Amino acid sequence: MNFLKIAWFEYHRRIRSKWFIIGTFGMPLLILGISLVTGYFAGSGAGLETKHFGLIDETGYYGSQLSQALDLRYADREFAPLDIAVSVGEFEKLQSQFDALVIDKTLEGYFVIGADFDRKPAVRLYARNSSNFRLTEVVEAELKDILIQNRASGLNLSNETLAELFFDIDVDYYDIGAVEERESDELIADYIAPFIFMFLLFLGIFTGGQLLLRAVLEERSSRVIEVLLSTVSYNDLMGGKILGLGLLGLTQSAIYLIVGLLAGNYYGLSLITPTIGALYFVYFILGYLLYAGIYIGVGALFDSEQEAQQAIQIITFIAIIPMVLWTVVIENPNSPLVNGLSYFPLVTPFFMMIKIAVGETTLLQVILTILLMIISVYGSIRLAAKVFRTGILLYGKRITLPEIIRWIRA
């Protein structure tokens, strides 16, 4: 029963703390705020600058055509990333003048359309650096369209035939068996939702883990540990902490999921199915317990939070893999890399959560990963218990790896 009392103590004193409240409600607000602000800036173009290029047009035709095409391309945007100033004339005569403009940074660079562009469709770019390849791709594409249209019109085709030749294609998305086309915000939700599930899992597991580390360090550095251990057993103390702080992480996750569910309903999106919700909690619990063992073990070995945090960084570095690879996982959920990493216990919950949310996993894989996690959790908690038992009372002593190995073997 003592371990429930300890769990309640850890849970209760932290859930009332202002940092938990700020962290829990502040984090989503912060993320929302950042996405709104960046969205605003991306839309308005603030913070970005228009790149100015020159163009020497020896044909006297394609330069102005390109200029018009670009105007049309960026017409419905508040901000045009590319601006081209066209001069008709010969390259040899204009070269030194344009070079000077590039050197004094009025222009990023200048394009040259040769007099024989009709027959030899090539464009030269003279520039300070070659970092603007995304913009030159636009120039390539527009000039290609212009040239094709120009050549087509030389064939004396009717307007109807021309219209049949030049068109745009949109891909419309349908669910299997569905009649109505999917909305574009639904498509975004499909892409983002798996990430959000993984991110929440990540947040919950590591919030719990960090709190656990701090709780162990607090009892160690404040020296309250010895009185505690004369009152309760090691297992009660460790188990109570894991349970209490795990419940805290779970509370946080539950708040987020409920908010997500309500927000999803409001926008008519069904992001969380009962299966996803249930598996979320299964992987949360298993992932949390795995990391709890690691965090407790590390907490029992170090005197200062700084040293402990340095040691834990290595683990955090591994755990960051899914945060870096999430787009790869969403786009290639069944690639050998993703499938392989899904069986690496430290990242299994995160990879599996994405795969489940995308709907690209098998029942067998879910069962196998859960079994693997249970075995890993058993190992992690057992090792942590051994390290905790011996390390927690060794104040002010630098503990070496051979010592730790000896404790574990004992």
Next chain:
Amino acid sequence: MIELIEVTKQFDAIKAVDAVSIKVYPGRICGFLGPNGAGKTTSIRMLMNIIHPDSGTILFNGSVERPPAYQIGYLPEERGLYQKISIFETLQYFAHLRNVQDAHRKIKEHLQRFGLGDRHQSKVSELSKGNQQKLQFINTILHNPQYVVLDEPFSGLDPVNQLLLKEILEEMKQAGKTIIFSSHQMDQVERICDDVALIDQGRLVLAGNLDDIKKDHGNTQLQIIPENASDLEHEFFQSQASEIRSGSAYFNLIGNNKSKLIDQANKKFDLRTVRVAEPGLEEIFIHLVKGNQV
């Protein structure tokens, strides 16, 4: 009663506690004495079930069964409390872990007695070091434990609170509690304890009733201080005194030579002080430990 029987604990190559046997009786205070690193804290941690002995037995009232937490009050040497919660919450948490009935009232009474009555809502971190010590002591005895183990309980307390602590120790003794008092300060142990156990380098050097130990191991000496320090050069002192240092001559008392020595000295010299010096625990300990090392 607490009994340690042939208890041994080894850390790597070092025998921290080596076949130590001690009996601690109810209604008495037993002093654990020894220099730093002698094995006192390790012995206490084994008593508290925090670490396990490699061999030997620990009995509480004749049973190997460890008593429940509410029967044990432990004030470790390395001690501290949660800093970010209030005094009241701290005591409440531990009382809850020890299944204390009527905890609210007991907490208030104890805080009152230690002069912390109006501060029960203060955070522990806001208390002075001395007040934190008091709080730790309250936490040790709040649940009225049968077995009380105090490791250096006086460190950090001012004289007024040292007195209060002594008073409470006396009360607990009268109430029949079994009390262990560990310290490396011999004079404190001498003043408070009924029994002592001297530990050095993990071994029990000496154990038993304090008065008996003094009788058995101490040399009662006669100390004479002449008015003129130069008198100490006289043949009387030089031939008969066992030791002459810092203006005093010390004579070992053998049989009934006490009054004879005083008479002789009084006739020959002008004397400032004549007194019979009881052996101190410290001397006995140093004597025994040195003997150990030879």
